[in-house]
Amino acid sequence: MNLETIGKLLENVRKSNPLVHNMTNVVVTNFTANGLLALGASPVMAYAEQEVADMAKIAGALVLNMGTLNEREVKAMLIAGSSANRHQVPVLFDPVGAGATPYRTETAQKIVRELTLSLIRGNAAEIANVIGESWEIKGVDAGEAGGDVATLAKAAAQKLNTVVAITGKVDVISDGSRVYAIHNGHPILTKVTGTGCLLTSVMGAFAAVEKDVLAAGAAALVTYGVAAQLAAEKAAAEGPGSFQIQFLNALSTVTADDVHRLGAIEQTGL
Numbered sequence: 001m002n003l004e005t006i007g008k009l010l011e012n013v014r015k016s017n018p019l020v021h022n023m024t025n026v027v028v029t030n031f032t033a034n035g036l037l038a039l040g041a042s043p044v045m046a047y048a049e050q051e052v053a054d055m056a057k058i059a060g061a062l063v064l065n066m067g068t069l070n071e072r073e074v075k076a077m078l079i080a081g082s083s084a085n086r087h088q089v090p091v092l093f094d095p096v097g098a099g100a101t102p103y104r105t106e107t108a109q110k111i112v113r114e115l116t117l118s119l120i121r122g123n124a125a126e127i128a129n130v131i132g133e134s135w136e137i138k139g140v141d142a143g144e145a146g147g148d149v150a151t152l153a154k155a156a157a158q159k160l161n162t163v164v165a166i167t168g169k170v171d172v173i174s175d176g177s178r179v180y181a182i183h184n185g186h187p188i189l190t191k192v193t194g195t196g197c198l199l200t201s202v203m204g205a206f207a208a209v210e211k212d213v214l215a216a217g218a219a220a221l222v223t224y225g226v227a228a229q230l231a232a233e234k235a236a237a238e239g240p241g242s243f244q245i246q247f248l249n250a251l252s253t254v255t256a257d258d259v260h261r262l263g264a265i266e267q268t269g270l
């Protein structure tokens, strides 16, 4: 995985304009659609159990996000996910708040049990709770308790037989054998709600154009972090409101050249 390949994948997303079917939460819906549009993908949100199987099968990727889950939506997610699985459409999962309540933890574990997932992205606490390990979580935000996130990502990828990304100050991504660490991003991302959720959908856009899900996921993490750095240069001092606008702008203008200049990815020794 090198920065040239990542730049090419970014250009492929823009050229292909992939349709990304999102079943996401009420907090981040508009931000997610705008972020995908800015990047060069084509977002659609669809939830009705009568149509999700049809939408998922024509999409380049399906993104399931349980941020504001309810029984009707979980049922529809399983219908959409099994349609995507039947039609070889990659399914990505964001287990928002897994571990915060028993209902969230049980639902996340049901989704990983019943669907074949290409990628799961969350904070460390969410990923730990999906695989049945306890890790402090406060609402939907990662707790303070530390731990080795690279080891956790690799173990979770092996246990769930999928690519696992854990984000935070440093992002890690593993397919169960290789582990990459990405040192991009900016702390002000934590002051805008939905930056994790949008990232999972951006990973969906990359997975739609690249079958190697580890490469697609790593490329999305680097591109997203570099865009955040460019936006922060312009707006971090003004605060999260200005940053959010500049971040959407940066997703639409970030280039392969920026990725080459600022991207920071390494394969870990694990």
Ligand code: ATP
Pocket: 122, 123, 140, 141, 142, 167, 168, 169, 170, 171, 184, 185, 186, 187, 188, 189, 190, 194, 195, 196, 197, 199, 224, 225
């Ligand atoms: P949480 O609820 O714990 O904030 P999340 O789902 O919002 O999780 P994040 O882990 O915040 O997801 O990841 C979203 C983006 O923010 C990623 O690109 C990540 O690299 C970046 N990020 C998060 N924390 C930092 C930080 N301290 N410094 C730099 N980038 C960060």
Ligand code: TZP
Pocket: 025, 027, 028, 067, 068, 096, 140, 192, 193, 194, 195, 196, 197, 198
């Ligand atoms: N509550 C339920 S979903 C949600 C909140 C605040 C959004 C979480 O978004 P992110 O991307 O995990 O910060």
Ligand code: MG
Pocket: 189, 190, 195, 196
């Ligand atoms: Mg965050």
Ligand code: MG
Pocket: 096, 097, 122, 123, 140, 196, 197
């Ligand atoms: Mg999140």
